[in-house]
Amino acid sequence: MTLDLLRLLLTIALTGAGLVFYVAGTLGLLRFPDTFSRLHALTKADNLGLGLLALGLAFQAPGWAEVAKLALIWLLALLAAGTVAQLVARAALGRGAR
């Protein structure tokens, strides 16, 4: 019972912290002046935010298989976000953005 409570508290704390990163990233996307700083805000914040969400949810997973799936989702999103950020930045550079 106390273990369940501990897991619940950890989930709430970690997903809560993850959401803070999402809010920060979204604020950066909306407020930053150019493509590159927006990308910087978005990818950093979302990667860490998703990692914290996945970690928080892992404490609710019924088994190791689900934990592994959550980790895989985070890694894939990390890889995709990093690649897409590079491509968007390169496209912006090509179009003559600063």
Add this chain to the structure above:
Amino acid sequence: MAVFDLALCTLILLAALAAVAGPGLFRAVVFFVVYGVLIALAWVRLGAPDVALAEAAIGAGLTGVLLLGAVGRLSRAGADEPLTSRIDWPVALAAGLVGAMLVWAVLSLAPGPGLAPAVAEILPQTGVENPVTAVLLNLRAWDTLLESVVLLAALIGLWPLARGGAWQAAAGPVHHALPDGVLAGFGRLLPPVALLVGVYLVWAGAYQPGGAFQGGTVLAAAGVLCVMAGLVRAPGMAAPLWRLALVAGPGLFLALGVAGMAFGGFLLFPTALAKGMILAIEMVLTLSIAVTLALMVLGPPEGGGAQ
């Protein structure tokens, strides 16, 4: 959860409104994709993960990519943005009428379990354990067979858009990826995982959510990524083996459907053989769907190096 559902419904309506009412084609497509992802979430909340997977993969993902490609093509061709924020009254009236009819249809649905008990009763005879797969590939196999043919027809409809001299060239535009760039690295890392996920989705479809369309979409995405990353050359439309891959799925489906006539009727699968027949159809259909979708996303040849 009522708060979550209410927020989800509000977001769906807002995304739909932003997609149809906002200015700019690109913006509309982005909101269409957001709308698709939210709809997928709504299907999960309704306890329909099969539909959610299909919506996320095909509704939001594939359709979104096709629309983005169309927007890119339009702007490259120097077309004026035809969409203004002005309301097109005949279209609005027609859409409103259809919407009202849908609301009326939902409200007049008789409350009850629907067809679920009937499917559950006949499930042991269908050869699969997932009721959705049982309906799609056995009880209502007609619909799925025709869907796969429609997909093929759409691709054939796309091919005549090829420029005269480019007919034999590789499908799609010419891609300029750096050989050692980020995209090439991503294109090397992702396909093995995508292959695993795609095959898993098809295999799992026999007893849990998944299936040929969802798995095929994942495989198609991996193929398109490989082409965009410059790791693989896109096939030409005249290559016989690729054409065989396109028609193999619908062809096998049709052949086994005709074979069913020996057991009582077209597309009737005998219980003892149903599992093997459905599995064979799913496997080959996945290959055909993957190749069809990938070629559809790549588009007609634009004069790149032939295969």
